Each structure stands twice: as C-alpha cells, then as structure tokens.
Amino acid sequence: MNLTCAHRWAFSAWGGALAEHSDPLAPAGGDEVTVRVTHCGICHSDLHIQAGGFDMGGGRLSSFERAGARLPLTMGHEIGGEVVELGPEASGLTLGDKVIVYPWLGCGECPVCARGEDHLCPRAPRNLGIQLPGGYADLVRVPHSRYLVPIGTLSPARAATFSCAGITAFGALRKLDPTLTADDHVVIIGCGGVGMTAIALASATSKARIVAVDPDPAKREAALGHGAALAFDPAAPEAAKAIGKACAFNIAGVIDFVGAESTSSLAVNLVRRTGQVVIVGLFGGEFRMPLPMFALKSLRISGSYVGSLADLRELVALAERVTLPQIPLDLRPLAEVNQALQDLAAGRVVGRVVLQP
Numbered sequence: 001m002n003l004t005c006a007h008r009w010a011f012s013a014w015g016g017a018l019a020e021h022s023d024p025l026a027p028a029g030g031d032e033v034t035v036r037v038t039h040c041g042i043c044h045s046d047l048h049i050q051a052g053g054f055d056m057g058g059g060r061l062s063s064f065e066r067a068g069a070r071l072p073l074t075m076g077h078e079i080g081g082e083v084v085e086l087g088p089e090a091s092g093l094t095l096g097d098k099v100i101v102y103p104w105l106g107c108g109e110c111p112v113c114a115r116g117e118d119h120l121c122p123r124a125p126r127n128l129g130i131q132l133p134g135g136y137a138d139l140v141r142v143p144h145s146r147y148l149v150p151i152g153t154l155s156p157a158r159a160a161t162f163s164c165a166g167i168t169a170f171g172a173l174r175k176l177d178p179t180l181t182a183d184d185h186v187v188i189i190g191c192g193g194v195g196m197t198a199i200a201l202a203s204a205t206s207k208a209r210i211v212a213v214d215p216d217p218a219k220r221e222a223a224l225g226h227g228a229a230l231a232f233d234p235a236a237p238e239a240a241k242a243i244g245k246a247c248a249f250n251i252a253g254v255i256d257f258v259g260a261e262s263t264s265s266l267a268v269n270l271v272r273r274t275g276q277v278v279i280v281g282l283f284g285g286e287f288r289m290p291l292p293m294f295a296l297k298s299l300r301i302s303g304s305y306v307g308s309l310a311d312l313r314e315l316v317a318l319a320e321r322v323t324l325p326q327i328p329l330d331l332r333p334l335a336e337v338n339q340a341l342q343d344l345a346a347g348r349v350v351g352r353v354v355l356q357p
C-alpha cells in the first residue's frame, strides 16, 4: 500500500459536511508509527467537535479552535488497525501487528503526562481526531509507539470502541465505591454506545444491580439484554419516584452518560445519602442544585473524562480474560460518514457505529 499519501474525510468549516482529502504523508520519523485503519468508531463527541464546541450553558459554546484544533479537521478517535510503518526509534511492535490506538495525547513532557495521565495534561493537548488527524482515514500517524495497544485475537471492530466508549465507561465505573454489594443499585442514565458499554462492563465486574434509564424503548430493551436488571423511561410520569421505589431507595451510584440539565438533576434526586453521582456526558448546559443538598445527602459528585493509557491496556486484558457482553455494532463504509453522523445526531443509532475505510 502507498504510505506517502493519506486519504482523510475532513470538514473544512465548523459545522460543515465531511469531504475526502488526499494529504501527503512524510516517512515515519523517530518513535512515530503509521497505522492502516481498518475500523474507526463514531463517538457522540464527534458531533460537538464538528460543531466547534460544547454547549457550556447560557448560550455559550466551548471552542475547539482555542484548544488548538485546526481546519480541515479529520475526526475519529476510536481507531483500530494494523501497524504498517515504524519510525527508526519505535519499539515493541512489529509490522502487521493488530492494534488499537490511544488517542488522548498530551504534551508528552509535563509531570502529568509522565505519570501516564496524558488525557489530563494541563498543557497542550494533541488528541488524535481533534488537534491531530484522526481515524476517518485510511492511514493514521501516531506520534509514539507507546500509544498503541496490541489486541491479539480480539475483534478489531469491537476493540476500536475501547479507546473512547470503552475507557470512558471503564473510567467512570472505577470512580464508584468498589465495595458495593448485591443490595446496592447503580443507575446508568443514557444507553447509547458509552452507557451500553458501561452496563455490559458493570454486569461483568460489579455485584450491584444495574438499572438503565433511557427514553428510547429499543435502548432500554438492549440494556436489559446486556445485563441491566431494570430499565426505566425518564419521561414517564413520576419516573424518579418509580425508579427509587423499584430500587428500595438504595441507589449507591448514578452515572450520567448524557450530561444534560435534566439528567444531572435526576441523578442527584435518585442517589441515596452518601451516594455518588458521576457526570460523564457532554450534552451540555448548566448543573444546578440546592446547596443544602450537598450536606443533607452527604453527596459526592464528580466528573470523569475518558481514561488513561493504563485503563485502556487493562480493558483490553479484561476483554481477553472474560467474555464481556457485546454491545451492538453498526458497521458502515467510511464513505457514508456524513449519513452516519446525521443518524447519530437524530438518535437513530443503537449501540456504536464503526466505520470501515
């Protein structure tokens, strides 16, 4: 295959459609590695990246441009593929290795990056699919071989989704109290790709009863199939009361994979005293809560953002060891990326769309 030119699907204006570009690719230098993309998941964040920012509430938008993103922008941060080129100093990999790519790169030099928390780097983020060209392409250039995780015999389509949906779910679940028992309930709000992955992982790794909340009956049905004990429609009358009652008012944790004003307030209402609310979704808006609730309920409210490179390696090892319940995948050709993004925006996707160049 020709390694001197990458064919990338990129948008050239914020909010605009994606078109195919041919970009010259210099030979891999230093620790760099080139991966031939075989699979790339579409994440809900891609809709925000395409729009140019997240809704910060009160009509304000965050800015990917201020965060170093430049047009034309090639998205795609759930990349699975095959190593096709190694820089002279790249180590630990062989041509032909099947890998997934950790995309949440930091500056690579600061103390936060040095302790393996690139995703929380306070300096200059270099995320693949935002600041650096991502996986909506036939080839992707990765700055260092350490960001590649070999997947052995795992399905590359499924493993690709670990890099965001997987570690986001894994990272959020790890924030919950590890001593939960079978009497405890954990509520998962939002059963799209990430929420569904969390349900599947939680049912494989936690003793607590998992409760799914989603307005879409097809997603509730799928959640029950992937390990949720109960599933509720948040739009039903008196939904919070019904959920609380069904859980014997013993909800130890709520993970909000939507992150909207309505879901975050539902989360705070549902959780028991001393419970934990973890906000993961980036739908947007503002979080409002009566201040006395913090004290009266002794609440712990935290956020969770993707996961570390170590989390990704651990998740791959877990998937190799135990058979995780499988979230539905919707495989589509890369050339249909615009339609796929529209379907995702309209809520017409169950599980995860994975593109194939």
Ligand SMILES: [Zn+2]
Binding pocket: 043, 044, 045, 046, 077, 164, 165
């Ligand atoms: Zn993502």
Ligand SMILES: [Zn+2]
Binding pocket: 106, 107, 108, 109, 110, 111, 112, 113, 114, 118, 121, 122, 123, 124
């Ligand atoms: Zn850094």
